[in-house]
Amino acid sequence: MIFLEIFIIQNSSHSHTKEPRYIIIGNYDTVDETNDSELELLQRIILDGRFNINALSQKMKKNQVTIRRMLHELERRDIILGYRATINTAHLGYQYFKVFLIMSDYDDMHLKRFIHYCIQHKNILYITKAIGYASYELELVAKTNVEFNEIMTEIKSKFGDIVKDYRFIYIYKVYRISYF
Numbered sequence: 001m002i003f004l005e006i007f008i009i010q011n012s013s014h015s016h017t018k019e020p021r022y023i024i025i026g027n028y029d030t031v032d033e034t035n036d037s038e039l040e041l042l043q044r045i046i047l048d049g050r051f052n053i054n055a056l057s058q059k060m061k062k063n064q065v066t067i068r069r070m071l072h073e074l075e076r077r078d079i080i081l082g083y084r085a086t087i088n089t090a091h092l093g094y095q096y097f098k099v100f101l102i103m104s105d106y107d108d109m110h111l112k113r114f115i116h117y118c119i120q121h122k123n124i125l126y127i128t129k130a131i132g133y134a135s136y137e138l139e140l141v142a143k144t145n146v147e148f149n150e151i152m153t154e155i156k157s158k159f160g161d162i163v164k165d166y167r168f169i170y171i172y173k174v175y176r177i178s179y180f
Helices: 036-047 053-060 064-076 108-120 145-159
Strands: 007-011 021-025 095-103 124-129 136-142 163-171
Touching: 036 053, 036 064, 053 064, 095 145, 108 124, 108 145, 136 145, 145 163
Parallel strands: none
Antiparallel strands: 007 021, 095 136, 095 163, 124 136
16 A cells, blocks of 8 residues: 555544544555564464564564664654554444545645535544545444435535545455554
8 A cells, every 4th residue: 555645533442532633654664674583473463463562572582672762763663653453343333444546636625525524524534545446545434324424414515616426345354464
């Protein structure tokens, strides 16, 4: 996946704070080199998001201080952007959709208004600038097909000047992604 622009996504895991927290994805100009120990650490925490420093230090044959230092360094270099749970939305009664938006010509003001709307919408999880057929892609959840249609009708009515058309797929199972 290639990210061409920065998108700011509301991070709902910090909803107990007054100010919403955001995750910034994309638009990095440099590639950061990692050593074998850092790659091993990343592979292990991807497999078990509820990792234990003591267990990691035993498995990697490094002391806990070294593991903490490596994690802190990976966070500082923005290789680790955060830690989050993978939630099975189906168990919560939600359906997961990927929407491919075909956009007409738009200016920065219209685009900023659209992105702000997506950030604020409780059902929209991600927005990505796409390469190819669609201009942008949304990932969203809805309780029913009717709710999904209502969300898309609202987007078309509010942003019909820039959202020309859309296609969507229903995602019935989400797999964990490993980049290693």
